[in-house]
Amino acid sequence: MKTITADFEYFSAATAGEALDLLAQHKDDDYRIIAGGQSLNTFMKHGLLKPEIIIDIKGASDLDYIKYDDKEGLKIGALTTHRKLEQSPVVAEKYAALVDMEVNVASVETRNWGTVVGDIVNADPAADPAPPLIALDASVVVASKEGTRSVPAEEFAVDLYTSAVEPGELVTEIQIPALPANTGFYFTKYSQLHGDYALASAAVLLTLDAKKEKCVNARIGLGGVGATPIRATAAEDILKGKKITDELLAEAAQAASEATEPISGIEASAEYKKELAGTLVKRVAKEALARAQKA
Amino acid sequence: MKKQLNIVVNGEPRELYVEPKTLLLQVIREHLGLKGTRPACDSSSCAACTVIVDGMAVKSCSILALQVNGKEVTTIEGLAEESQLHPIQKAFVDNWAFQCGYCTSGQIMATKAFLDENPDPTRVQIQEALDGHLCRCTAYNMIIEAVQDAAKRLQARKAEKGAA
Amino acid sequence: MAKEKLKEYAIIGKPTPNVDGPAKVTGEAQYTIDMTLPNMLYGKLARSPYPHAKIISIDTSAAEALPGVKAVITGKDTPGGKYGLWRRFRELSDQECLATDKVRFIGDPVAAVAAVTEEIAIQAVELIEVEYEPLPAVFDPDDAIEDDAPMVHEDFPSNINATRHIEWGDVDKGFAEADYVREDDYVTQPIHPAALEVHNSLASYDKGTGRLTVWSSTQSPYFLQLGLSDALKMREGDIRVIKPHVGSGFGGKNSTMPDSVNAALLSIKTGRPVKIVYNRDEEFQTTEHRTAQHMRIKLGLKKDGQIVAMEVKTIVNGGAFTGLGATDLYLTGTFITMPYKIPNYRYDGVRTYTNTVWGTSIRGFGSVPGKFCAETQLERAAKDLGVDPLQIRKMNAVYPGYEAPGQYTFESCGLLPCIEKMETRVKEKWPKLEEDEGIGFAAFAYMSGGIFNWIDTPYAFSSAHVKVNIDGMVDLYTQASDIGQGHNTVAAMICAEELGVGIEDIRLHLGDTAHTYTDLGAWGSREVLMNGNAIKDAAAQVKNKLIEVARLKLGENIAYDLVSKNKRVYLELRPERGISYYDLVQDAIRANDGVPITGVGHYTPHNKGMISPAYGTGIMAVKAKTDKETGAVVCQDILVVHDCGQVINPLGVRGQVEGSIHMGLGYALCEEMPMDEGNVLNPSFVDYKILRTRDMPEIEFIEVPTYEPNGPFGAKEAAEATIAPTAPALANAVFQNTGAEFVAPVLKPETVLKAIRAAAAKKQGK
Helix, strand or coil, X not given: CCCCCCCCEEXXXXXXXXXXXXXXHCCCCCEXXXXXXXXXXXXXXXXXXXXXXXXXXXXXXXXXXXXXXXXXXXXXXXXXXXXXXXXXXXXXXXXXXXXXXXXXXXXXXXHHHCEHHHHHHHCCCCCCCHHXXXXXXXXXXXXXXXXXXXXXXXXXXXXXXXXXXXXXXEEEXXXXXXXXXXXXXXXXXXXXXXXXXXXXXXXXXXXXXXXXXXXXXXEEEEECCCCCCEECHHHHHHHCCCECCHHHHHHHHHHHHHCCCXXXXXXXXXXXXXXXXXXXXXXXXXXXHHHHHHC | CCEEEEEEECCEEEEEEECCXXXXXXXXXXXXXXXXXXXXXXXXXXXXXXXXXXXXXXXXXXXXXXXXXXXXXXXXXXXXXXXXXXXXXXXXXXXXXXXXXXXXXXXXXXHHHHHHHCCCCCHHHHHHHHCCCCCCCCCCHHHHHHHHHHHXXXXXXXXXXXXX | CHHHHCCCCCCCCCCCCCCCHHHHHCCCCCEHHHCXXXXXXXXXXXXXXXXXXXXXXXXXXXXXXXXXXXXXXXXXXXXXXEECCCCCCHHHCCEECCCCCEECCCCXXXXXXXXXXXXXXXXXXXXXXXXEEECCCCCCHHHHXXXXXXXXXXXXXXXXXXXXXXXXXXXXXXXXXXXXXXXXXXXXXXXXXXXXXXCXXXXXXXXXXXXXXXXXXXXXXXXXXXXXXXXXXXXXXXXXXXXXXCCCCCCCCCCCCHHHHHHHHHHHHHCCCEEEECCHXXXXXXXXXXXXXXXXXXXXXXXXXXXXXXXXXXXXXXXXXXXXXXXXXXXXXXXXXXXXXXXXEEEEEEXXXXXXXXXXXXXXXXXXXXXXXHHHHHXXXXXXXXXXXXXXHHHCECCCCCEECCCEECCCCCHHHHHHHHHHHHXXXXXXXXXXXXXXXXXXXXXXXXXXXXXXXXXXXXXXXXXXXXXXXXXEXXXXXXCCCCHHHHHHHHHHHHHCCCHHHEEEEXXXXXXXXXXXXXXXXXXXXXXXXXXXXXXXXXXXXXXXXXXXXXXXXXXXXXXXXXXXXXXXXXXXXXEXXXXXXXXXXXXXXXXXXXXXXXXXXXCCCCCCCCEEEEEEEEEEEEXXXXXXXXXXXXXXXXXXXXXXXXXXXXXXXXXXXXXXXXXXXXXXXXXXXXXXXXXXXXXXXXXXXXXXXXXXXXXXXXCCCCCXXXXXXXXXXHHCCHHHHHHHHHHHHHCCCCCCCXXXXXXXXXXXXXXXXXXXXX
């Protein structure tokens, strides 16, 4: 059985304010923030990370919330676990595809302890939350003692396992705008087994005009097919301003596929993943369209 | 440097001093000697080590022990009611829901947390709830049947208590 | 007729909850991994990072200087004994305690450390400095047999570890008479048994007596006792092996492994108990797996589908050592013919040494890769000939009394009734298919324990000791292994049935070499038939002694048959005349000078061919849907009809059928061990994919009863047979739906997509 063998200094914060104080103090140290630690602990067990300091924010209960109003949309506090998002009635009502996403994130046990924010800060490109957040035009609120800034979801992961969070900073919240009328949103990942990281995943948000004929807005997020999650803007542009047909979807899917830069792995080659991303976009967009038409 | 850890394990308050790097699983197995919770994967991907913390099923191998400070932990050893097996345990025995038994503690603890939350689940809900639990022996179907059986037993017990 | 012997029993055939159930559901069941002893040390192994390298020097001084380290050993500190399961041919006992001159695979242990904590032992391992001179290495079995290939074992004439030739009939004549001949090539992937409890052992050496006790997660305490005896050059009797509960084995825990050997060496050196527990990545990188095979099959048939000739050539990537690989090679050559009448047959198998971790006897051993190849080939042949897939299996099916010349004989055999049942059930179950769905079939047969004696034991293959005490409590002593399959329950049931008592009257003492008579352990579905026969024999001896006393006591005409059933001994034709078992036991023991009534039973198969005394058979159907855009295959439903003799415990049989199919379906969909120059690329449960709850379909299991004359109460192999047909049945379902053909069992989406496109291109080309 592997355990964490490297020692670290441990500090815990009971509030977001305490966390920011600790971060300011240790800004220049070799530290890691732990919330659920569902990835971090495994990395430490395998000796892949050996931080000298752990700052534990799991107890900062003021960051544990899900709020929604029609004007500001959804706000997900940094300590919201995957499971709470999955079980939130307002999320089910307003962003049903996020619940579908959550059901396939790892296992109930991981979702009970791991946080959504922790998952995006971990910045595994094959993780589930980022593509839907990109499609939903979400932003990530990053705080420090100096103040706060907001990072668009598609800019949040900057490289493999690297997020936009700088030393001394803490993600406090994810903000998702309220969906406009006539909007459909859907997400699918393809993994060989349920709950695994994606071979490829796609999230699509489509907004139709008042007559539900033309697409007025499209946003597409892709996962597992590059060093970071990808926003497929060229594919979005193909759909915008047009009536969505199967032919147009195929064209957008092709553009989305071309936007990917997957790497070959044990399960599948880069070529396969590239093609798979296109297939997923086509299918997910079709479902998003159906939802928009019903919305 | 060791830090103080106060937890309630299977109803008993415990005061321990642990290195911050100590995992909850190590506290349970090594410090408290409760060997029914077992490690298997090293990668947070089998759920054999599942215990219940404040009502939630969690992987004890993937949580720093200090993170459960002040919380209630229930392990497989805390499930049976005095000399009686818990209805979930009885259902697992009667339905041959294990073979080697190595993953069974985790399966049962997850079932406990799940049935507390959803006393009358469908097959699909059971599959979703137990999906993280790797079992190399059973192919899961007999576990699912045991969970369905356990749900019935718990409901019957509740009805009995209600009537009494 | 054999069928008449199937009858109702008091205990046999009744669903019986696991006797280990309460211990397993309360967490109280103790596995080796749960054990500690006072003053115990923790051991760790230093392992080679190279697949093949000369050991120039090992510097252990820094490790020894680390506070808390109590011992560091290298190859020169070992007694130099070599060990392996193929003890009959000593050159195949090819494992060293620790590598001395060179390492042969990534993970080959070169040193071992004992320390007061596991963490210190890990640190100490990191401080051991080994100077290696990397040698050219060989990873591919075809490369390994080239003349200029690097030699894995210099004391062997070549990298050929074992060869097997099997032949009957006139193969060339058979092919000449065939209307249709096809040849197909396959490359099957290795998979890992992936038992949830890792390999681990606790050894305790008694300085006073010079005796060693080892607790280990093993499938066979006897094999481990012999392996340790060879490795440590100690007398068998000075080594006591105890098997606590085992977190399953699936074939991966038959061999003696470095955890046991080095825990023992370190305990001998320190005089303190030492425990070695593998990590999961050590488990994947360094413990035994199901070997990859490169197989070519030539099949000749008549127009109507009748098989007239078959020729099989295979080359196996054996890895660094023998394990049970040589047996696997032989069984591959025989099981691939089953369960079909093949009048003319030729097999040539070669097992090569390579610089990878080695392969062995994983669940369904000898049958799984070969059956994938043979059953998918038969499906293609049937399609070409326009013969129905069930019909072709039916017309070639073996029958009771069928003999493959010089190799094997099916005494009981319910294969034809199984196929007939399948014909009707499959139509009821799946009357209509969607456009993306297909049904595939595969027939199967498997042994009820092996006849072979590669371990070179002079003892009976199984033996048991039954003792009845004054209060009626029955002590059953045998070395047989329950590793999760439920044998403890079966053993108690067989003993109780034969004696006519209840399960609650049986107290089990299993798996301790010091206190039990020998049994070869849990592998090849041997325990029910072999240990069952031994237990039944022992219990019958006790029963006969009790009945003798009852006859005297009842003063009845001895022509009447007395039976022992439901805790009474009575006249079969006049059940009211009898005596309580408990009263009888008191009288019998008093009459026996106060000595408990005992019996020692045994079983060794004689004159039962080359493989096994009995075979379970049957047929499986899989319904699957294929996404033709992504290549994703979903196994929707499984139906299996199985002739498994008299079922002892229906709960256990169903559990084993389900489990075998789960492992077979993993082989079919996602399990593989890709290696890069001997390095296993997916050594974790994140990357090594095992099907989870949501990935498993429901399984309908229909049992077709037969009576097996060689088995206890007519029992024989059950369930292990069902692993092998799973992958070919799935591949055949995809083939029926899409025309896609596969060279390897693992139907990953990309593989499937490519195969679908290749099939479409081929069709267009025609």
